[in-house]
Amino acid sequence: MSDQPLATSITFPVPFAVGSMNLYLFRADPPTLLDTGPKTDHAREAIRQALAAQRLGVKDIERIVITHGHVDHFGLARELAEESGAKIYIHPYDVCKTETGYDFMAEKLPLLKEAGVPENQLRELAAWSRETEALLDPLEEAHPLQENDLVAFDSFALEVLHCPGHSQGHICLYHRERGELFCGDHLLKHISPNPAVEPSPDAPERRSRSLVQYLDSLEKIERLNVRRALPAHGPAIESPQERIAEIGRHHQRRKDRLLHLLDGQGSTAYELGKKLFGAPKEMDVYLVVSEVLGHLDLLLRDKKTVAENRDGVIYYSAAA
Ligand SMILES: [Zn+2]
Ligand SMILES: [Zn+2]
Numbered sequence: 261m262s263d264q265p266l267a268t269s270i271t272f273p274v275p276f277a278v279g280s281m282n283l284y285l286f287r288a289d290p291p292t293l294l295d296t297g298p299k300t301d302h303a304r305e306a307i308r309q310a311l312a313a314q315r316l317g318v319k320d321i322e323r324i325v326i327t328h329g330h331v332d333h334f335g336l337a338r339e340l341a342e343e344s345g346a347k348i349y350i351h352p353y354d355v356c357k358t359e360t361g362y363d364f365m366a367e368k369l370p371l372l373k374e375a376g377v378p379e380n381q382l383r384e385l386a387a388w389s390r391e392t393e394a395l396l397d398p399l400e401e402a403h404p405l406q407e408n409d410l411v412a413f414d415s416f417a418l419e420v421l422h423c424p425g426h427s428q429g430h431i432c433l434y435h436r437e438r439g440e441l442f443c444g445d446h447l448l449k450h451i452s453p454n455p456a457v458e459p460s461p462d463a464p465e466r467r468s469r470s471l472v473q474y475l476d477s478l479e480k481i482e483r484l485n486v487r488r489a490l491p492a493h494g495p496a497i498e499s500p501q502e503r504i505a506e507i508g509r510h511h512q513r514r515k516d517r518l519l520h521l522l523d524g525q526g527s528t529a530y531e532l533g534k535k536l537f538g539a540p541k542e543m544d545v546y547l548v549v550s551e552v553l554g555h556l557d558l559l560l561r562d563k564k565t566v567a568e569n570r571d572g573v574i575y576y577s578a579a580a
Contacts, residue, residue, distance in 0.1 A: 266416070266435060267294065267442070268314065269490065272306035274298055274332050275395070277543075278451070278493045281332055283307065284442055287314050288413035290322035293346070294433065294442055295492055298335035298395035307340070318343045325411060326350040326402075327444030327492060328427035329357030335396035349405040351422060353461040354429025360398040364389040368546065371457050371467050375549045376528025376573045381540070388542040405431060418442070423481065425474025426453040428461050432481070439487030446477065447503060449494045452510050454547050455554035471554025472561065475511065478504055511555070518555045519564055519578070526568060526575030529553050 267284035274281045274297065281303070284294040297303030311317055321344040326334045329350060337348050337358075356362060365386045372382060405411070407422040411433055418433040423446045433442040445453050455470035482504045489497040497503050514536075521527070521535050533540065533548035540548045556576055559565040565576045 266440060268310055270306050270310040272302040276332055280493060282492055285310050288415055291316060291320050292323040292325060293321055294325050295327055295333040296324060296336040296340055298332050299397060303336050321346045324348045328430040329354030330427060331392055331396045334358050338397035338399050348399055348402045350402045351406055351429030351431050352404045354427055355402050358399040358402060372549060374574050375553060376530040377545055377549060381545045384542050385545055423477035425455055425470055425477045427456060428458055428468055441486045441489045443489045444492045447489050447497060448491050449497050452507050454550055457550045457553050469557045472557050478507060515555045515558050519559060522565055522576060522578040524577055526577040528573055528575060529556060
């Protein structure tokens, strides 16, 4: 195989804290887009320009693969699929987040109440969630992609790796001979991906232990000895092994800081989040609570904390 890049990266600004987004356009047959960006003019124009540079148009896209069901990754997918007839692929665990009627707030509310998030913060988050709905079209039909599936092209194939953590249905695509990983939000150069708490796909009455899963998924990637990782946000990662080790150390430090905040009285995840990160606003409250619950799960596993349910709110104290 030649040294030609497997895909062209398409970068443009997005109206989220992360700032910008990278999509990947595979020119090989069938022409495939990895992620689409949200439903914004920035995304539309960047995709059209990148296609035109390859003497292609939107109509030529035959396949759209979505790394996970966050709006920045799939918001524009339906519009592109309607114009091109492209088939859309996503992991089954994330399909629900892309469907008509999906209600982010209703899904997260029990978790956030349990975490002690006050009413005014819940209202702010609900308003944010309604606003972001303008950045997506729900998907009508999506085909499943899961662990061990292949995304095949005429001259090569990418392996699908299920990497739950940041999202329950997050997938990465791997070109084994080249050691190149299209890693979505699983591995980012300057940010540690948020271990978003969600209902567990197989047992919706329980919440996911997203950071425990994330670290397991990170270990799975570490074992591959990837040479180059191409993320959905920020620059390419030329030393993935180093970055993986760095993220591991980061979580270790954060876990230690959280341990020092625990006392004998008990605190909610929300209270601990405020101590760690300051008072959160809008969307941040969900990210902060996810971050804290993730590290509390690690401490629970280490038997360093105990959890107690008091009238539907969970309090964490230092283990005796
Ligand atoms: Zn994401
Ligand atoms: Zn993202």
